[in-house]
Amino acid sequence: MRASALLNMNLYGTSFIGSTRGAKTDETFNAFDPTTGNAVEPAFHSASIEELEKAANLADAARIPYGNLPGKTRANFLRSVADNIEALGDTLIERATLETSLPNARFVGERARTCGQLRMFADLLEEGSWVEARIDHAIPDRQPIPKPDVRSMYRPLGPVAVFCASNFPLAYSVAGGDTASALAAGCPVIVIAHTAHPGTAEFVASAIAKAVKDHEMPEGTFSLLFSKGYEIGQALVKHPAIRAVGFTGSRRGGRALMDLAAARPEPIPVYTEMSSVNPTFFLPSAIEKRSEALASDLHASVTGGVGQFCTKPGLVFLPQTAETSAFISNFRYQIANTKPAPLLTGGIQKAYKDASETRKSEVDGFTETTSTELKGFDVNPSVFEVSAADFLSKPDLGDEIFGPTTLIVNADSKEEMLQIAGDLEGQLAASVHGDEADLAEYADLIAILETKVGRLIFNGFSTGVEVCPSMVHGGPYPATSDSRSTAVGSRAITRFARLVCFQNFPDSALPEELKDSNPLAIWRMTDGEMGR
């Protein structure tokens, strides 16, 4: 309690409207300690519509000046954000732990990832080639008509609305992947804090606000809005100043934002990451040869972070082998002996319990933690089991249950696996376990899965998303709203950019990236050839 009392001294509970703080409005909410279910001080004050309007207008005013800053200037700004987050020290880690009950060590790691992402985008801006510059020189005497000089590159989309994720209070929240990639692309950002961890949000926002001030960025470069209900978030998505949306959360919430954005007078791109059960296929050789290790690894993947990763394997397909029943028994035993743990919010806890109750009536097998005492937002880890035939006849068995549970599907044949794969909805990831001979024999399964996912994993689990240039954390709907994009890795930056073309412009009026001398020494395509 001492730590939290200390932290509260630094939390004001009001929004960040550019360089000023929002009012202590009458509508308030608190974070909760998931281990007890009790409210945590202080109260946070919902932003008013007037404050939203002011933040949006500031962002609109910042659009051109912030978007036109040199990449190196934005890189320095992003590095300062990372430095300032680290400077928050244990204060940030302890508050995040208090609001989520996830362990300190998790947040030490998540902070490293968050600051790593900010610095990765800073590196990307300093290197500069991300804009994909292309130059086609004029051919004035071409017949029948002259060829003009044409040059193009990525430019920022404009102000972006970012919704914090419940399950990543740092890496996909205030200064997380969406914010970092949008700021990197040159877009002002307005963040809607998650009600589950508003104190964490306020600390991180103060780190960004300090960097905005220290680097003399336009005031509207960053705002953070607290909101108890949905009205402020919805109004933000509908605001004409907003040009794109980033969201991580439920399928219902994400689809609502997609529909709002599509119904605007001027529709805008929406990047929602929503719902995925990340189907995991065990091919015969895997179960035959590595049954014990795989059961333990699967258990770790299903229960890590209390099952609250978007990449949790929520569907597991098993072939008929001599080892299959031993594998299942082993996995059930491990689940039965997993301690209950609290989910992030009371709402997530209720959804988990309700969905579990429904699913129990639809499956053949069910095992959960054998403990009895549940406190706060605790739930029992569990595993369901069903035949492939039943799975095929009950489409809602493919729905995600957010939390430490998975569904084992027993397939009688390769054909059943293929049929199930063909019926799957879009997913963030799918895993296949086996050997190279399996891969050849199941090439048609791989071909089908490739059309369903953003990431296909061989002999590994879907949890743990590497932040690197080649990562694709995306996938067809309902995994995300836009299968063409990734939310993780350096490619995430182009979500918030659009191509702009300059025709016949004199060198003096072109962006540095498009000048003939290539002053930034970036990779470009010139007259069809890559070079720098």
Added chain:
Amino acid sequence: MRASALLNMNLYGTSFIGSTRGAKTDETFNAFDPTTGNAVEPAFHSASIEELEKAANLADAARIPYGNLPGKTRANFLRSVADNIEALGDTLIERATLETSLPNARFVGERARTCGQLRMFADLLEEGSWVEARIDHAIPDRQPIPKPDVRSMYRPLGPVAVFCASNFPLAYSVAGGDTASALAAGCPVIVIAHTAHPGTAEFVASAIAKAVKDHEMPEGTFSLLFSKGYEIGQALVKHPAIRAVGFTGSRRGGRALMDLAAARPEPIPVYTEMSSVNPTFFLPSAIEKRSEALASDLHASVTGGVGQFCTKPGLVFLPQTAETSAFISNFRYQIANTKPAPLLTGGIQKAYKDASETRKSEVDGFTETTSTELKGFDVNPSVFEVSAADFLSKPDLGDEIFGPTTLIVNADSKEEMLQIAGDLEGQLAASVHGDEADLAEYADLIAILETKVGRLIFNGFSTGVEVCPSMVHGGPYPATSDSRSTAVGSRAITRFARLVCFQNFPDSALPEELKDSNPLAIWRMTDGEMGR
């Protein structure tokens, strides 16, 4: 008449459903000769819902086999499509001229562009780097956790619905830019023919169908549906097999398809190119120094193709200079002496006349062709004139009138130009005429325009879109549905692709583009570095 009689012998008037032809259904429509307004033989038969269903299922079945073909195989197929279109010879050119009244020479050029686009995408596939392959090698001993091997590249989205454009019967119709880029990306295509030029569509479809057969492509690689009304097109956009849509046409039609696609259980990307007035700003030095040449060039740009280019300059902003009134008089004189010419359809003619009548009552000045005799779908070219103050107070003056007309706006000051630019909707292109000193003085105008357009032109006109790697033929809504994309140039291919990531896959199971040895010798990013 001899030529058209001959052509009719080869036209069946039925859809292409994979390798078979559709039925002679009861619902029929005809093309019209715009010079007379008379129907042209033969009748074309609307596809039935059953035929649509069959085409969609064939496309779905072709998705994986066609999408997994090597790029070189698809390249050869695209080259055959181009060869077959050329082999249609004058038959194609004469039918296109009959159905549109646009001159033969225009279609000789448009055919060259169409076949050039197909071969450009074939070259792109043969070169292979368009997939933007990235490889990050594993670091098994990395602390605290091993780094996995991660590789990603563009893969096809799946079957695409393409709607033919009224104003580009070849280059943005059956084998036009949308079809060529979708087929290149590895997506089967179902085309909805435009009712204005169904005979042209049937000829081009036969060229594609022959290439599908000769190259033994999966049957569902290509289908063409005729439809008198909107039902078949709408049903196609709603069909679950369809994964993306390409459309060129009116704002109302494009928005309707956007809304349909967004309301699907699984929303899909839609690329509509709709409405643009391509604002053209004359800065003082341009009018002072080149008044006469600019008036003639503007006239050519406004009236070329009977004003039916999406890039026609429909809004012209003039500064107050000593030469401005002479420029306007000269331009009005040229318009008054331009012969009437037929628009593509009776519907386009009616829309032009109705919009012109409304606009006459809202402006200060109006000049049109001084002729009297109008035949068929003829209209009079015209020019409207208004003050900047009036323009700012009447938002519908910014709406596009499709056809040979433009609106001159007299600006009293730079501030008025900036205010007008800030209020503009999204546009495909904007042009600025002046000298380098003007560009510096009007840097804030350029910065605003850059946020409004896909292409910014200096001392040139927006008509004439170069097909090259750097071209961006796109722009914010309502110019297009997706400002991140281009419909022209080699970058158009990524509209129909999405990123897919392979984690820890053995080399033997990876696509060629991602194998360690780089057998295709393509440009790739490996461990963060570009190379090949």
